Amino acid sequence: MDIITLIIILSLIMLGVISFTLFIRRLLINTTPRSFHTSSESDIDKKLDKIIMLLEDNKYSK
Missing domain, CATH: 1.20.5 (Single alpha-helices involved in coiled-coils or other helix-helix interfaces)
Known part of the structure; x- marks a missing residue:
């Protein structure tokens, strides 16, 4: 036992x-991969900022 x-x-x-x-x-x-995702998130943020800027330009040009 x-x-x-x-x-x-x-x-x-x-x-x-x-x-x-x-x-x-x-x-x-x-x-470890979070540092990799940070750079891709930065790219996504840049693209989103560009889209917002283009939409605002389009809105003001009308």
Whole structure:
């Protein structure tokens, strides 16, 4: 009975360590592409600003 309890406790500790490691790994992987998305968001912002400017010019020219 003591061996079974010890095996269960050790397996739960190992499961906790593995899931914590995978969680940290996923956080590190997900934070890396954000710098890539920032540049593409900047491009999108520039395009949206241009569209707004063109629409305003069109509105005032009527």
